[in-house]
Amino acid sequence: MAAYREQNALxxxxxxxxxxxxxxxxxxxxxxxxxxxxxxxxxDHYIEDRMSGSSASNSAKPNKxxxxxxxxxxxxxxCLNDRNSSMQNSRKWGVYFIISxxxxxxxxxxxxxxxxSVVRVLNASSAAGDIPSVExxxxxxxxxxxxxxxxxxxxxxxxxxxxxxxxVALNNCHKRATRNQELILQYLLxxxxxxxRRYPSKAVWRTFPRLQIxxxxxFNASKRGDMRTYEAALAAREKLFVTRRIYLTMLKIRxxxxxxxxxxxxxxxSDKSTxxxxxxxxxxxxxxxxxxDDDQVECWAAxxxxxxxxxxxxxxxxxxxxxxxxxxxxR
Amino acid sequence: xxxPPRKIKLAPEGSSNYKGAYSVxxxxxxxxxxxxxxxxxxxxxxxxxxxxxxxTLSSKTSKTTSSSAQNSPANGNPAVWPDSxxxxxxxxxxSVGPSQRGAMEKNLKKVITSAIESTSLWAIDWDTRExxxxxxxxxxxxxxxxxxxxxxxxxxxxxxSDSATGTVAxxxxxxxxxxxxxxxxxxxxxxxxxxxxxxTNGQASSSISKATKRSAKWDQRSVxxxxxxxxxxxxxxxxxxxxxYLSSNVEQVRKEKRLLRFDSPSGxxxxxxxxxxxxxxxxxxxxxxxxxxxxxxxxxxxxKYLRLTSAPDPETxxxxxxxxxxxxxxxxxxxxxxxxxxxxxxxxxxxQDLTVQLIQxxxxxxxxxxxxxxxxxxxxxxxxxxxxxxxxxxYAMNIAGHPIEFLAYRILYLLHTRNRSDMNDLLxxxxxxxxxxxxxxxxxxxxxxxxxQDYHSLMRLYLSAPNMGGYIxxxxxxxxRHAALEIICKAFRxxxxxxxxxxxxxxxxxxxxxxFLEKHALNQFIDESSLRLRAKDAYPTAQNNxxxxxxxxxxxxxx
Numbered sequence: 100m101a102a103y104r105e106q107n108a109l110x111x112x113x114x115x116x117x118x119x120x121x122x123x124x125x126x127x128x129x130x131x132x133x134x135x136x137x138x139x140x141x142x143d144h145y146i147e148d149r150m151s152g153s154s155a156s157n158s159a160k161p162n163k164x165x166x167x168x169x170x171x172x173x174x175x176x177x178c179l180n181d182r183n184s185s186m187q188n189s190r191k192w193g194v195y196f197i198i199s200x201x202x203x204x205x206x207x208x209x210x211x212x213x214x215x216s217v218v219r220v221l222n223a224s225s226a227a228g229d230i231p232s233v234e235x236x237x238x239x240x241x242x243x244x245x246x247x248x249x250x251x252x253x254x255x256x257x258x259x260x261x262x263x264x265x266x267v268a269l270n271n272c273h274k275r276a277t278r279n280q281e282l283i284l285q286y287l288l289x290x291x292x293x294x295x296r297r298y299p300s301k302a303v304w305r306t307f308p309r310l311q312i313x314x315x316x317x318f319n320a321s322k323r324g325d326m327r328t329y330e331a332a333l334a335a336r337e338k339l340f341v342t343r344r345i346y347l348t349m350l351k352i353r354x355x356x357x358x359x360x361x362x363x364x365x366x367x368x369s370d371k372s373t374x375x376x377x378x379x380x381x382x383x384x385x386x387x388x389x390x391x392d393d394d395q396v397e398c399w400a401a402x403x404x405x406x407x408x409x410x411x412x413x414x415x416x417x418x419x420x421x422x423x424x425x426x427x428x429x430r
Numbered sequence: 431x432x433x434p435p436r437k438i439k440l441a442p443e444g445s446s447n448y449k450g451a452y453s454v455x456x457x458x459x460x461x462x463x464x465x466x467x468x469x470x471x472x473x474x475x476x477x478x479x480x481x482x483x484x485x486t487l488s489s490k491t492s493k494t495t496s497s498s499a500q501n502s503p504a505n506g507n508p509a510v511w512p513d514s515x516x517x518x519x520x521x522x523x524x525s526v527g528p529s530q531r532g533a534m535e536k537n538l539k540k541v542i543t544s545a546i547e548s549t550s551l552w553a554i555d556w557d558t559r560e561x562x563x564x565x566x567x568x569x570x571x572x573x574x575x576x577x578x579x580x581x582x583x584x585x586x587x588x589x590x591s592d593s594a595t596g597t598v599a600x601x602x603x604x605x606x607x608x609x610x611x612x613x614x615x616x617x618x619x620x621x622x623x624x625x626x627x628x629x630t631n632g633q634a635s636s637s638i639s640k641a642t643k644r645s646a647k648w649d650q651r652s653v654x655x656x657x658x659x660x661x662x663x664x665x666x667x668x669x670x671x672x673x674x675y676l677s678s679n680v681e682q683v684r685k686e687k688r689l690l691r692f693d694s695p696s697g698x699x700x701x702x703x704x705x706x707x708x709x710x711x712x713x714x715x716x717x718x719x720x721x722x723x724x725x726x727x728x729x730x731x732x733x734k735y736l737r738l739t740s741a742p743d744p745e746t747x748x749x750x751x752x753x754x755x756x757x758x759x760x761x762x763x764x765x766x767x768x769x770x771x772x773x774x775x776x777x778x779x780x781x782q783d784l785t786v787q788l789i790q791x792x793x794x795x796x797x798x799x800x801x802x803x804x805x806x807x808x809x810x811x812x813x814x815x816x817x818x819x820x821x822x823x824x825y826a827m828n829i830a831g832h833p834i835e836f837l838a839y840r841i842l843y844l845l846h847t848r849n850r851s852d853m854n855d856l857l858x859x860x861x862x863x864x865x866x867x868x869x870x871x872x873x874x875x876x877x878x879x880x881x882x883q884d885y886h887s888l889m890r891l892y893l894s895a896p897n898m899g900g901y902i903x904x905x906x907x908x909x910x911r912h913a914a915l916e917i918i919c920k921a922f923r924x925x926x927x928x929x930x931x932x933x934x935x936x937x938x939x940x941x942x943x944x945x946f947l948e949k950h951a952l953n954q955f956i957d958e959s960s961l962r963l964r965a966k967d968a969y970p971t972a973q974n975n976x977x978x979x980x981x982x983x984x985x986x987x988x989x
Contacts, residue, residue, distance in 0.1 A: 398886030401921035
């Protein structure tokens with residue numbers, strides 16, 4: 100606790116000192132802010148332990164990390180608002196490091212909206228040409244930054260953007276930093292699957308066994324259109340996916356990838372006939388444990404046609420789905 | 431000299447050094463605990479003087495001259511004060527509540543300073559002099575007052591916010607609040623006389639008579655033998671007071687009201703009635719222990735909503751027990767009249783009263799919940815969202831209510847605003863227990879159906895929404911209908927029956943479905959004889975409709 104107080108005070112002091120210095124101060128700033136974050140988390144743990152030890156009062160929750168975030172946010176402002184004319188010696192070179200640190204804290208705290216607002220501030224100043232583009236920064240800064248921005252886009256279901264950011268992060272990630280690569284891939288793999296129906300190679304599973312545990316079963320089930328296995332595997336990982344904010348995306352994959360595969364299976368089973376009765380699809384769904392009426396099947400089919408996962412049309416009159424002769428389930 | 435006496439006191443504010451020497455707290459304490467002391471014993475002299483108050487201005491003038499002849503020994507030496515002035519000052523203090531002593535101080539100061547400057551201190555007949563009541567609440571006190579009032583406005587507001595604490599102190603110590611009926615009577619009197627005072631100078635005489643009435647009443651309780659000790663004290667009071675106090679006409683009305691409230695029916699201060707309604711005690715007495723808690727005194731059940739731009743006035747704020755009655759009344763009115771504009775306005779003012787008094791309990795939750803539901807029923811999502819936001823904080827404080835019901839609404843609301851990151855946050859916090867709840871399960875299914883564009887499921891969920899969820903879904907269902915129509919027009923060939931559309935876009939009759947299509951220019955693609963929609967032809971229009979429908983949504987969900 101005392102350590103936290105001191106460190107916080109130190110950071111605040113440093114903020115003020117840094118205002119009058121230039122780039123050389125950054126390494127100091129990095130160390131101090133980084134330590135502040137760690138000490139703040141320790142302090143919160145400590146408070147939590149002590150609180151659970153005593154009577155469970157609903158008094159002040161541990162909030163040292165929040166406080167630390169505010170201090171560090173001020174550091175960011177100090178870095179951004181360097182009026183020094185020469186970019187070479189500017190404090191602006193510290194911006195991305197500090198932002199990444201803030202992201203870390205905000206994600207930990209679950210205050211994503213704060214993270215988005217930081218991005219907005221940053222976008223404003225980079226649009227004004229106030230700071231060098233992120234590519235000119237040290238790779239470490241860039242990778243962390245791109246990783247978090249990628250996740251933010253991922254959570255907003257802006258998958259194209261997410262893919263772009265995460266790609267940059269992965270490509271610049273240090274070869275031996277497997278843990279970081281794994282974290283990036285954790286979001287990049289489902290993004291790839293959803294956007295391009297692209298599956299990772301066996302090599303990926305070998306390099307990242309943890310990802311294999313999380314994803315392999317799901318991915319294989321989705322490839323086969325095996326809705327039943329997919330559902331079961333998803334349910335087993337629900338908690339994990341929800342806390343990492345991947346769950347909604349996995350649900351999306353279910354409707355956008357798994358279900359069309361299932362329909363494709365039905366089409367293949369009926370000898371690639373271009374006219375498949377709605378009831379056949381219904382039975383296919385029934386087979387994997389999904390019991391719905393024909394109208395629901397038609398609706399799902401309609402959505403697939405609309406989104407381009409299936410080519411053809413539905414004849415309401417004949418209760419038939421007429422599929423295109425040429426590649427009815429495009430890749 | 432025939433000017434209304436109030437005008438005389440328009441003097442420079444030079445000698446205001448005694449501010450605070452006589453603290454508000456002291457006064458209220460001494461009033462309440464020792465009926466004999468300070469301002470209450472404003473005395474014998476005043477009791478006789480008030481009887482003379484209704485006399486006309488001209489007679490006053492003559493009297494002034496005579497008194498100046500009688501007793502001007504000190505001849506402008508302010509160290510020696512005429513007894514009648516002391517009495518006058520005492521009367522002034524007695525006429526205002528502890529809340530407005532500060533204001534009274536200032537007024538008095540001006541009056542007396544000007545008297546000294548014009549060396550008329552001994553010439554003025556203080557016994558008949560009208561109390562300097564303006565500047566505190568008198569709003570239309572004459573045109574020449576307007577300028578002054580403007581500058582006074584802020585001071586007034588300050589004084590008023592003080593008054594909350596002051597009154598509470600008095601009430602608490604005496605523990606003698608009267609039954610609500612007398613509250614009501616008081617507030618009615620108040621309003622009436624207030625109107626009187628808001629007339630112009632020309633009607634000064636009527637105001638004076640009114641004032642007399644009030645002083646008479648005030649007098650009733652303060653006629654008490656003056657001890658020597660008291661008179662010494664009073665002297666002190668008046669010395670301080672001469673530079674310090676001011677008041678207003680309306681303030682006297684306030685005083686009257688307060689008297690009605692706190693005095694025993696006999697009007698005798700020394701016999702307090704210790705009957706307190708439990709509600710009252712809980713609302714004022716208990717909270718009295720905490721400083722700066724604001725308790726209103728308005729007894730009116732209904733009140734128009736007005737956005738506060740300054741500190742709240744306790745006279746217009748209703749305390750908890752009144753608000754409870756208000757809620758019952760509003761519920762009745764809503765059932766019988768169903769006038770949303772009125773109800774919404776009333777609820778807003780209620781919420782405001784709760785907020786300024788920092789009342790956060792089950793009743794507060796109840797008010798917000800009811801308002802939220804009524805707002806939903808009327809499609810007022812903006813108002814609903816305000817309630818929702820407050821409710822979240824209140825639920826977080828573990829105040830009983832219907833958190834699950836409103837959590838389900840919130841999910842639906844987030845769907846309406848399409849706020850994905852908040853939805854993610856919300857999902858993380860959901861417990862298994864919450865997910866098992868019907869309403870929440872429903873809301874989550876709605877979410878899924880919407881992201882999947884599964885219009886078939888969505889419309890079924892729409893028609894079977896629990897509680898008031900349907901009302902929130904109303905706000906986005908049209909949007910989803912357009913999306914559904916676009917999909918249908920794209921996927922089905924060659925055409926679809928109207929019957930099918932009715933089912934799939936969630937209408938309860940073909941007629942209302944047709945009306946919807948008509949409104950959005952899709953009916954032209956319906957074949958009149960077979961009642962089928964030509965999907966291919968309709969597609970561009972449907973696509974257009976969908977695009978416009980999804981464009982206009984701002985964060986707050988207000989239209």
